[in-house]
Amino acid sequence: MSPLTDHELTELLAADRTLAVVRAASIPDxxxxxxxxxxxxxxxxxxxxxxxxxxxxxxxxVEGGDGTVVGVGTVMTGDQARAAIDAGAQFLVTPGIRAEVARVAVEAGVPVCLGAMTPSEVAQALDLGSSVVKVFPARQVGPAFLKDLQGPFPGIRLLPSGGSMPPTPAAFSTPAPSRCAAGPLSCRRRPSRAGSGRTSRPGQRPSPQRCRPPGSSDLDRGRGAHHVHDSHVPG
Structure with missing residues (x-):
């Protein structure tokens, strides 16, 4: 897998306006x-x-994901950053400002998305080399906050994350590719023919139609950091 550049990550997120975040008790496959x-x-x-x-x-x-760009999140220390990069992580994400994580990522040439909540933290994240600034928890501030950040930080790439999508998810969406909305992404198991709720046969891949944001046909495949919870991870 070839290294991912900062530009390639930002362009990917701007085009898809979606980052699936998996936090699970287990991942079968x-x-x-x-x-x-x-x-x-x-x-x-x-x-x-x-x-x-x-x-x-x-x-x-990374090895079998058909070219999916795979990163590691909730990275808190430099050692964790090194281990994630050694495992093949193509980008790193933190929940807050983590200077050592940023240093390791920048030295390795791996894009990093540092978490921030205030303008001061956003400025610090940019100073540390954050490719995209993760606004977390976004549901506490709303879309107007993201718009206001564009004033002192014109052209900044923001990735709102945390919590569920608001009742009107389009509120987080704008024509500019630098902002997107957060919300849930459900990935459910395909029921077997017997209706057991398990995959039809060992090794069978889940149906692509069952891995997408709710209402994705209306939301252009969703926007933002969509979280996949452990009860919805296909096996």
Whole structure:
């Protein structure tokens, strides 16, 4: 897998306006999950360090995800950043300002998305080399906050994340590619012919149609950091 540049990550997020974030108790088949998301139009996947065995899942998703861009989230330390990069992570995401994570990522040439909540933190994230600034938790501030940040930081790339999508998700969407909305992304198991709720046969990949944001046909495949919860991870 060739290295991902800052420009390539920002262009991917601007085009898809979606980043699937998986935080789960277990992932039966990370490669199948990544491939299904990509087939459904979601080309970037963040696997969080709170998921047991996540580095193994990263390797499998990178190797068998049909070209899905795979990153690691909830990175808190430099050692975690190095381990994630060694496992094949193509980008890193943090919940807040983590200078050591940024340093490791920048030195390795790996894009990093630092979390920020205030204008001061946004400025610090940019100073540390954040490719895209993750606004977290976005549901606490709303779309007007993102618009206001464009004043002192013109052209900044923002990735709102955290919580569920508001009742009118289009409120977070603007014509500018630098902003997008946050919300849930459900990935459910395909029922077997017997109706057991399991996959039809071992190794079968989940249906791409079952891995997409609710109402994605109306939302142009969704916008922002969409979270896949453990009860919805296909196996």
């Amino acid at each position: 990370a490669a199948a999950l990544a491939a299904a998301l990509r087939a459904g139009g979601v080309r970037s996947l963040e696997l969080t360090l709170t998921t047991p065995g996540v580095l193994t899942h990263v390797r499998r998703a």
